[in-house]
Amino acid sequence: MAAITVCIMCVTFKKSKTKQTHKRSQPHTPGGIQLEKFVAARGGKHSWGTPPFSIVAALIGYGIVLFAPPVLNDPDTYWHIAAGRWMLQHHAIPHADPFSYALNGAPWVAHEWLSEVLMALAYRAAGWSGIHILFGLATAATSGVLARYLARWLSQPAASVVFILGTACISGSLLARPHLLALAALTLWTSGLLTARDRGMAPSVLLLPLMVIWANLHASFVFGLGLVLPIAVDAVVEAKSGRGLIARRWGIFLGAAIGASILTPNGWHGLLFPFHLMRMATTSSIDEWEPTSFQTLQPLEGALVALLYVAFSRHVRLPIGRLIILLGLLHLALHHARHQMLAGIVGAMVLAMPLGQAFADAEREGTSRRSSPLWLFGAIACVALLSAIRLTHPVERTDGPASPIAALNHVPIEIQREHVFNSYAFGGYLIFRGIKPFIDGRADVYGDDFISTYLAAMTPNRAVFEGLVDKDGIRWTILPARSPAVAVIEALPQWQRIYADGIAVVDVRVADPRHHEESAE
Incomplete structure (x- = not known):
């Protein structure tokens, strides 16, 4: 997970325009040209310049999870670590329940085995501080990728607002469980699909190994597969020519992604698992599976109000595929509180391009700024420092609602x-x-x-x-x-x-x- 986070930071410094041009070209402002010339004249060698939005976001995400005690409040964290510990001891993935006496030996395939092994290794290495570091790195990856994608389409103030509204929807699910590790994969996957669509290309084959990893982290990979079709529909509908070729390329990718997703201990049964779980009648007795309640202020409520305001005041236009995704996300988030995190992250990314087009005539920066690579080394140093502070102040578990x-x-x-x-x-x-x-x-x-x-x-x-x-x-x-x-x-x-x-x-x-x-x- 640390390697993924560092790679995301490195990508920030790739020499390319950070702002994608929209359907109609927009001239740079004179001030922007002067700034660009100024930065070029300095050569980026002696000036740090502006810190990349993605690095700032990643560091904030890492710091929050690293020192937030509620991250360890979920009772499932305990048995996930125990399951990973069992797998490390037996060098196998359980296919029968080894834990409960009431159903001892009942069929159970540890479909989140990769997350559980990572959690067990983190706990073995550094106790509860190791768990904080592992999930902090995952949150940093999620935040960094999200911020980088938003910055392609939105000015920094607008991107910051969308980022805050989107990530706020994660707050209720900011727990040390596999879904938080998988959220980094979801963000990378969504960014890859939307970037391919924005550039008029088929998705990169590099997303396929990501799907293999994701499918072994958490069952939410099925949602990732579901994103492919509506985004492909947009690609085909809005293509001026070669629609058949575009449809075939996206279809081949979807087939390959499905094939990659069954490379798990569950095989093709893993594709059905989320639907089986959602059909269970008794899941409604579990807090996170209850419908979202607006009796208290929810992050989702703030995001919806902001979206409605912008949609009516700026006439935001969504392509049919993105509209389908947004409506689906809203349905999931209202039906189950746990899906607010999907609505926050994926919704923000799906809306980035339409919002960028809606604000095209507003005052914006309009040019890319090269940031010194020193920011990368500074970010790595910050991660190391924060990790050292966490490790030198070990987490001591005390009695709590899940810890008798x-x-x-x-x-x-x-x-x-x-x-x-x-x-x-x-x-x-x-x-x-x-x-x-x-x-x-x-x-x-x-x-x-x-x-x-x-x-x-x-x-x-x-x-x-x-x-x-x-x-x-x-x-x-x-x-x-x-x-x-x-x-x-x-x-x-x-x-x-x-x-x-x-x-x-x-x-x-x-x-x-x-x-x-x-x-x-």
């Missing part, structure tokens, strides 16, 4: 070996600590029926819980302190509380009191 650290430490080892009934949010931490949970964040493994039974027990439903105790031989429970199921469990005569704090409550099933009375007699 103190509670688990108070559970005797012999009890930990027994079957547990745990909350969905605690499953990842239990796996991380080497304890087989009842349930964890892998909704695709458990399925609707199992999750429905779990939700019923947590409602709480005494009969359902007792049925699970008898069926699975549950010996202890670890649940959130405010869970209504705690009161029901502790009302049962054979259950006793052994620990409680503001995060979690631990109860243990003891011998039946009636059995003790009979033995005493």
Whole structure:
């Protein structure tokens, strides 16, 4: 990931015009010519000039993720690291569940295996600071590529506004999970497709190995495949000649991309996985799969308001393919809150060219400025410095909504070996600590029926819980302190509380009191 980030920075210094000309040529302003001559006269050797927008954006993204504690707040981070650790130990990708006792041995292919191995390696190298660095580099890559593409079409003030509105939509998903690593691949992929379309060319074959990597990082690669067709439609519709040839080239690329995407442990089944997950009825009980709520101010709301204002005031015209993409993104973002990040990043890139054309008559810089390569070395130095600060101030995990650290430490080892009934949010931490949970964040493994039974027990439903105790031989429970199921469990005569704090409550099933009375007699 570090190599990808550095490569993105290096591309910034390629000798080319940073502003693409639109359909009608625009003369440079006299001031722009003077500035260009001034920079040329200086030769770029003794003046740093203006820092590239992409480098500034990348450094900001890196710094935010590097020092933001909420990045580690997701319970799935724990089991992703544990899965990567398992793969490094066994030198294999699991095809059966090795973690949960309730579904031990059930079919499960680690479709995000590459992300999980990277996470395990980062954790092995530098603990939680290593996780911050890994995801910081991924965010830097995403920010740098996005900023570079926006700067091709928009003046720096306009590009900055679009960048802020777009990246703000990531804020709710800024978590140490595979989707954040895959977001860098999504941004590179989208940039490659749109650049090919803007230049009237077929997409580069270099995007195909990127698709192989992406497909092994996260299931969002299917969305990337879905972007090809509408962008290809624009290329064909707006071509003045040779439409058949253009259609064939894009069609060949799409076929090759699909072929590249099945080079995973899941094979062609990976293409169907996202649709299977979205069809699950019980995913609606998971926060990120709920519809976007506007009861509180959302970044998506700000982006939509800004878009509507510009669209009406500047008469923004979108080609049919880009319009289809934008409407699809809006549908996904409203239907599932987790898709706001797709709408923010891809939406900003899809709108860059139309917005640039809409603002063509407004005052803008109009010329490219060569920045000294010193900025590249300065950026690398900043990354090294920030990383050193992070490493010299290690992250110490404390109790949190997904981390019942103190509670688990108070559970005797012999009890930990027994079957547990745990909350969905605690499953990842239990796996991380080497304890087989009842349930964890892998909704695709458990399925609707199992999750429905779990939700019923947590409602709480005494009969359902007792049925699970008898069926699975549950010996202890670890649940959130405010869970209504705690009161029901502790009302049962054979259950006793052994620990409680503001995060979690631990109860243990003891011998039946009636059995003790009979033995005493």
